[in-house]
Amino acid sequence: MLTLTKLAHCVREHACSLTRLSAAVAMATLPAGAVYAQGSGGGVLEEVIVTSAATRLQSGFESPKPVTTVSREQLDARGLVNIADFLNEIPSFIGTTTPATTTLSSSLNGANLLDLRGLGPNRTLVLVDRRRFTPTNDTGAININVIPQSLIKNVEVVTGGASAQWGSDAVAGVVNLQLDREFEGARVDARYGEAGEGDAQTEFVSLAFGVASDDGRSHLVVGGDMENHDGVVNQSDRDWGRERWGIVGNPLDTGPDDGVPARLITRNVVLGLGTPGGYLPLALGNHPAVAQTRFGPAGEWLPYDIGEFPIPNAFAALPFQVGGDGTPFGDPASLSAPYDRKSFMAIGSHDLTDRVTLFAEASWGKTSSRNETVHPWSFIGGGPDIIAADNPFIPEPLQQVMTENAIPVLVMARTNIDHGAITSDTTNETTRFLAGARGDFADAWRWELSAATGTTDSQALQFNNVIKANRNFAIDAVRDPATGNNVCRANLGGANGAPGCVPLNLFGNGAPSQAALDYIHGTASLQWEVRQKVFAASMSGELLDLPAGPVALAFGAEYREESSSTTPDKTAVDGGYFITNVVPLEGEFDVSEAFLEAGVPVLAGANGMNLDVNAAIRYTDYSTSGGENTWQLGATFSPYTDLTFRGTVSRDIRAPNIGELFQTSRLFFQNLVDPFSGGVSRLIQVPVGGNTELAPEESDTVTFGAVYQPAWLDRFSLSADWYQIEIDGAISSLPAQTVVDTCFATGALCELVTLQNGELFRVQENLVNVAQRNVEGVDLEAVYEVPELVGGTLTLRWLASYVEEQSFSPDGITVLDDAGVVGPDAAGDNPTPEWRWNLSGDYRIGQLGVTAQLRYVGGGDYLADQTAEDINDNDVDDVYYVNLAARYDVPLSESGNLQLYAGINNVFDEDPPVAPVDFINNLGTNTQLYDVVGRYFFGGVRLTF
Template sequence: MKIGVQATTLDSLRSGAGGLRLPLAALMAAFPTCVWSQGAAGPAAAGPEEVVVTASRVRTGFEAPTPVTTVGIDDIQARGSTNVADYLNEVPSFLASTTPATTALNSRENGSNVLDLRGLGAERTLLLINGRRHVATAPDNTVNINVVPSIALGRVEVVTGGASASWGSDAIAGVVNLIPDQELTGFRLEVQGGTSEHGDADSLRLGGVYGHDLGDGRGHALLALEYSRDRGVLNQSDREWGRRRYGLIGNPGDTGPNDGRPARLIAENTNLFFANEGGLILGGPLTGVTFGPGGAIRTNDFGGFNDGNFQVGGTGGNLGQYIDLVVPGRRYNAFFTGHFDINQGLTAFAEASYGNSRSETETVQSFTFPTRITSDNAFISPELRARLASSNVAAFNLFRLNTDIGFITADSQTETYRGVIGFRGRLSPAWRWDAYYQHGRTDYRNRQLNNLIVANFRNAADAVINPATGQPVCRATLTGGAPGCQPINLFGFGSPSRAAIDYVNGVGAYDLALTQDVAAATLTGELFDLGAGKVATAVGIEYRSEKVRSESDALSRADAFLIVNAKPINGSFDVKEAFAEVVAPLLANKPGIDRLELSGAVRATDYTTSGSVTTWKFGGSWSPVADVRFRGTISRDIRAPNLGELFAFSRLSFANVSNPVTGRTDFTRVLTGGNLDLQPEESDGKNFGVVVEPRWISGLRLSADYFDIQIDGAINSLGAQDIVRSCAAGVSSACATITRDAGGTITQVNAQFINVARLTTKGVDVEALYRVPEDAFLSLGGLLTLRALVTHVAEKEFSPNGVVVFDRAGEITPNAEPQFVSPKWRGTLTANYDYGQLSGFLQTRFVGSARYDNTFTTEDINDNTVQAEWYVNVGARWRVPSSTGARVEVFLGMNNVFDNDPPPAPLNFISPLGTNPAFYDVVGRSFYAGARVGVQ
């Protein structure tokens, strides 16, 4: 893997994408030292092949100033990754904020894999397939990588910097371009399986890819098929560290500010104070009565201490013990790409893909906090009835975790279809063009099984004895209401009947369709020669249409379920774009200037929803000598509001809002949902770096790049009171959402998405790569390659309202904006050793020490430090000698060799998750093995 070092990637194969296309043979002649490794995706020995470079659309013989990460198929295979997202999420510049292991931290589709550069939110990372946008798989315009077959890829390129001028909206953090292997001839079959030391996380991957030349070399076609499934880790309590039930609880010993005692504690065996799985009475003379199986009356154990919400020890319930550490899922993928030379100046190309990803996970057991039970309830035992009578209690509140009536289970399926057809050709030896049309569609289906219907539960819980039959019946049934109501017994775990469970539970349904149509054309060529090389340019136009349409069931639309209650989203927008890029090699082979080049790009964009906006980029690179190159860019980037932010279902509610103008509290209408008045986010990005490749140390290459991204007017949704406070602090966009009458009374607050937030991140990416000469490695021979990738996040600030600023650099708490937090230091160190038919792989991944919460002091928490973690992964491959010409390879590996437990970092939502899986491994030691067979 090559990171942040070069824009032109020579261990890759020809792609039909629009982008920088260069004759490979010419590049190899010009830059022979740039070829570091050749795996399965290595270049052909000869031929006028082309390379697509994601950093630029312009044809140039110089390296672009923007840092680029390139991952070859051989890198992914050496690591044993079954999904390209698994590999990329170990690169320090990525944050694994949305993976099958982070379901508790996000509200996206369960089990999805979404890429998030810089931890600025996945919606600010643009995903391309072969240089073209992929249809979104969610209304926030993100793409679930599970719908892309990894086996079809030749390489992946990542531009770690603003690229909106080159590629359009959403590229604030950068671009990820998945590029298929379009030169493969013959076939390759792969099978891989894995499991954890604990006997779970079983995985299986089967894949095949076939490539064939067409028409005596005039064309090529590739077809890839892939199946993958992972059984996940189904309970946090399946891990010893999970059974410790880490939680955040108030300290009863805290007496106030500056008393030297922390206000809260991270503690083990933290459970709910106010509920358990058999039912708990709180309030009144029967407080502390709880119920065992069969309704037996017991005295609740409230543990060592409590803060009114949580307790340490005791018999309180715990939602977290059942949470999925890794969501199980399966996926099917198919991908086709091909091209054919109609004549010397015209080539037709096409792509088609299908992806089907499905996951099913038990989200949470339903809960009732509280349920009112009257003294005439049909299921009250004689003993309890006597206690109620002696205490003169007519009703009480029962607090219960309804584990025994079934878990609310999310069943999600994503189907994605995508097709591309286009032509490219030459107008002259110096000028090329390409044009294409693309259509994509995503069908997303979600079912919330066993979701509690609140009204049905309320009617079922109010059960009395039918005087006509002597049997339990719903009170509402006696008065002619609640048809079909089945009385439910809530006293003791296992007491509810099957009929009652079926009545109180329902299925929430949500079906969504996203469609995308794109038409684009690009012209690239050379203008004139400045002496150091020809000025190259690219111009193009693009039209894109995005649509969303969704439906949900009537109960969800009426907010009848306990959780989720998905609402319809319907809307569309069109965008028209025109862009231009230019690269100007100014000087070469001069004293103090081995090479000097400037580049620029501009894009004019017009949205039907938010109007026109212009993005731009200016950069350059300077090599005073051949060993050293300085590079840098500044850019204005955008992210246009996505379909969800524009068209989310609007709903009306009411709230009491403190009015700072009048000093009164106003009972105010509150409108929430999408906002058609949203404007694109604007980002100012800076990247400056240096690349050192000393000629006197063969095989060594070093780079360091500073990044600075500042986003203003970021789209966010605030609560009504927060909006009023922000307006009082001078935030004009917040004031615009408030309606007042003549007397200053707040009559309405539009708590919709608004351009109010601010995001900033600054830091440095460092890479060191050393390919040890074969005669220098202990005289053993073979090839040893060492790489170190390190990211230091010096600053990461998030302001939800543009006024209050939170510094998230160096903290890992999952409790607030989990996609924005980050340790200050993260790194990956790898060593690959090839000796004959054997290859060995060693990787250590470093997550630096951090704070639980940067806002906490010793007065706030007992331990605000989180220890550093080192994870070690190993692998080996053996290429089996074959007399048939087939390439046979067997491989195996081990992840988390030392079985590191994640550090305590509890998510403070009724204490469900004990750590932050975006940074730390929650599976433990695991193993994989497999085989590959290739025939040309």
């Protein structure tokens, strides 16, 4: 067998045939990695990667880690314009942060962050040409939308811990976006797409241009993208969304052993906490004479219909009911956030001498998204509206009943549809500059020096956000006896306790005047800046020759500074808005690193037996937490030519990011059981804050696999790799329910709990190094190329992932395993099917290419550890998606080509499985795992010259 150590020597001596090069490269990049480039000449494995994607060693040897390589040709064949869409189809990725999952976000809406193994984007290290890129937020993550994808040549994905090679954050692995730095000529791509429902329109244009000087010593490449995606703005725009799937409490349930499920997944689920025109629930303390009533569009006082499955004990369980007068609050929920992105990059190089090259880069990317998030409800969690008996807007029949029964106040729950939706408008602009030099000496050693600086400037606006104090002033209306006009009580009798206050009529949908709405609304503003500086130096080469081949060595150092600042407006700092009350953030850290790697060919037998080992060690010193060591040991062993075993063991780290260290408060809402008031379930404010005492997370990773390339079946490769990642001291907050229960039972942690009138009101979640995360599974891949099939070339590729464990322990004691749990409310917040796989085929004949893909997302449990006593149906169906694309080349000249392409994603318009979200504006499925757009048509043209 030809190892990569021998391959480097073979290339230098020009002694390898293309067949042997192809075999060696295929072995080096599996699993999920053999790159069959589809050029005009057919399906030959054209791209020869001498450097292993999992190591900095320039001479290389077969990677002991699983590596997935995605080529430019594969991206173009699928017709996708965003690399994130392609990568999220690979089974080892989970789409936790995409336009479909950020529709409720106030700062990440429309973003694309990559997440390997479902461990979170902050545990996946994203690099551009193997260098760190400027973060786009205070978590250190990178929004792929700001990188010009017109210049991406291929993508290397290293799964499994890689901190010793690449630095901290590579706990789940590394994604390296490799740019086409040597491109010459011009390439234009224009594409339009639209969902079968007539929405989700996408317009995309990209340009790449490269030129070299006459003497070949200087080279310039520029590229840019423009994409506008309109999104899907209402769940009710889909037939499955109009079914209003949700989960409700079962009023027929009498106990744990009655054979009756406590909860039901069913259709026509609506919010039972409030109505658009106002609702007076008995559970909020309203007098029985007025309770369980609502108000119609004209303020009519009407009885409230509790529906088929009303909320048991009026708020004691889930806040939903079936039918009746509840509000379909999920109908206007967005399924995919609209976004607009623009990016540009210029790459230049100049050969100063035959051995020294200077290079520089400049890049700019801007993304923006504007999306309606939620309506500013007023009920449990948001606080119900307290209306005094002398409020002049109270309908006369109700006023009479209040007088007769001496009722002092009404407690109203309202969804406030007539207030208009709060709209998030987010803009991120990232600028980065890099310069450096590289060279070689002694024909065996290569070196590189580089320096980079970058800044992300962002703004998040929340239009139509409710100013809580203004709304409270406006609700408390009275009639001025002097004038007979309705006024705010704070301004009665000429007082000016609430300047500009306009009384707010809440009795009936549409009752508030525009002047009152203008008074209670404002625009929340949040500005933030992320800054990064990186200085790096490395050297690699061959140290000495052993009988089995040369010993490869690499070493280097890196210094990095990162800082972030967040500036909200004063109202937000004071907690004055309905949502997005963020306090100022200012934080920074610097880190120094040094690494050493070695690759040793131990055995090279004449019968094809080979053994290579490698080792890497890195010392990292953070200004915030001190020094840490990471390391890796790996080996590849071939008992004979057709078969290779490989494995690694490593210690990896993820240092706390600026947000985790310095963030003071972010407000969330959770349904919590309140033991202080008899075990009632309430929607509670849960601020989450940072901790400057956080230490880096530590993880231990083990991988073991085999690659089989039989001599009896040419162009076939099969691989299987088992992995296990165990993260100890993971940064997480203690669950709010754990904090509450501990405080109630023992008196500990009560400083994190706030009561109001004896009831649970707020729970503070602080970040600590207490959690554990473990993942375990198997990745599989098979690649087979049939070079002569009916006059063309067929390439088949199967990628699969089986997840045995996806566990999370929030306190280091309780373990929640989400493997096989696919509901969006999975206990560990990592919904993960046990099986996911893709089967793709690409057929090329002459000028025509056709690509077909069958993608499988396995079903599983809606929630973990449920029985027939807990829920009526805990099974979520699996789903198959079929994607088709075709392309046709029209040669224009010797170097020019026009390619027409078109395709259909989700050909059979498969609806997502039923897996509803338990939240105020509930969605009917899990947007992390399933396609919510439906059948999608696209077409475009590529011009190369």
